[in-house]
Amino acid sequence: MRFLAKAARKSPWIYRINAGSCNGCDVELATTACIPRYDIERLGCQYCGSPKHADIILITGPVTVGVKDKLLRVYAQVPEPKVTVAVGICPISGGVFRESYSIAGPLDQFVPVDVNVPGCPPRPQAIIEGLALAIEIWGERAEAAA
């Protein structure tokens, strides 16, 4: 079963969750980090329409009070093993929204975060580096699970 785990390393499917983000990081994720110029499909990545297909979860936004429960529900629907990446400064520390009455974050209180990609928004190169780190962790988890 070792070769199965080896193959899994080459097939990390990704899913985006917007946890109250201003959309800046989402734009970076959707249109910059994934446009032809920075093609991440060459790493085997593929955006999924459903959390149930995903392996790596990219979370943006400071986790607002309103979105917290929904975030946790969606997060629970990603099958194990999975890897979490916090994209942008908001999920890491709250960013400019820090200590606001409407913010439940930071993210690592609720879900285990594996990789932080700081920035407001992070550069595409930073997002891709974060994804590369996440893919390493994903590969180790897949091998441990096999």
Next chain:
Amino acid sequence: MTEIVLRILSAVLIFPGGVFAIALGLLLKGVERRLVARLQRRIGPPLLQPFYDLAKLMQKETFVPDLADAGLFLLTPMIGVASMSVAMALLPMAGVYTPSAALGDLIILFYLISLPALALMLSGSASGSPFGALGFSREMAMMLAYEGPILLVIVSVALYVGQATGGGVTFDLVTIVRYQINHGPLLLEWRLAPALLAYLAFIPANLGMPPFDIPEAETELAEGPLLEYSGSSLGLLKLGAAIKAVVVTALGITLFWPNGPAGVAGVLVFIAKHMLVVGGLALLKAGVGRMRIDQAVLFYLKWPMLLGGVALVAVRA
């Protein structure tokens, strides 16, 4: 008796169904993804990416939603793979493989080809998700639209070969292939040109490729019937789709252009013909957006239906 059973089993499980169809289907999927990437000036995934994806999905956790009918939900992905493996064993490959007469003819094949779409509808409705239900209704509308034209195409070819071989209509695939080997491929027969066009239009709709990927529309339905699937059952659904691509193209090859050398070279020629179709599908995928469901249904009821009817009349006249 045992010999026939063994032959059929090996045809369904190893060549040309089963192992061969799976390997070819996944490879063609990889080629297609790579081609689309190149057309968009990207590097694209490795050629073996679909194999990696499948291996990965087989190891992941499999969820069954609370609202789903668990038995049906887990059964339907298997129907797709099984029916397509059997369908592949029905299709002759000129000079390489002749199916046993016990397996069946074009009519059985037509039935088998519509099974995965039915299974997908069942998956959508069994998943208990509103997206699945929407995907179900769209898949049904698509099927009602494209089944008519494809039936006309099949009957045109059957009638043409039947008349030429001195009978009425022949649904025997071996006869159709033998006729073309002796008299040249039907690809070059002008009276069947509308039928060929209608078949080419049928391929993307049956395979759920753009611009007809409406039932699984990723951006609006979040993959519709596939939405609630995860792990190994999602892997089986993807696998079924890959084999289906091989079967639908292989049926086109059988009906219009089965000619090829014997032995290993014959298999290579067969694969090369598949590559031609995959090239066309990749161009389509990179070049067009998605139609609305009403546009697609109207399109199929108008043009391929008309072409199929014209072919039938031209052959009969």
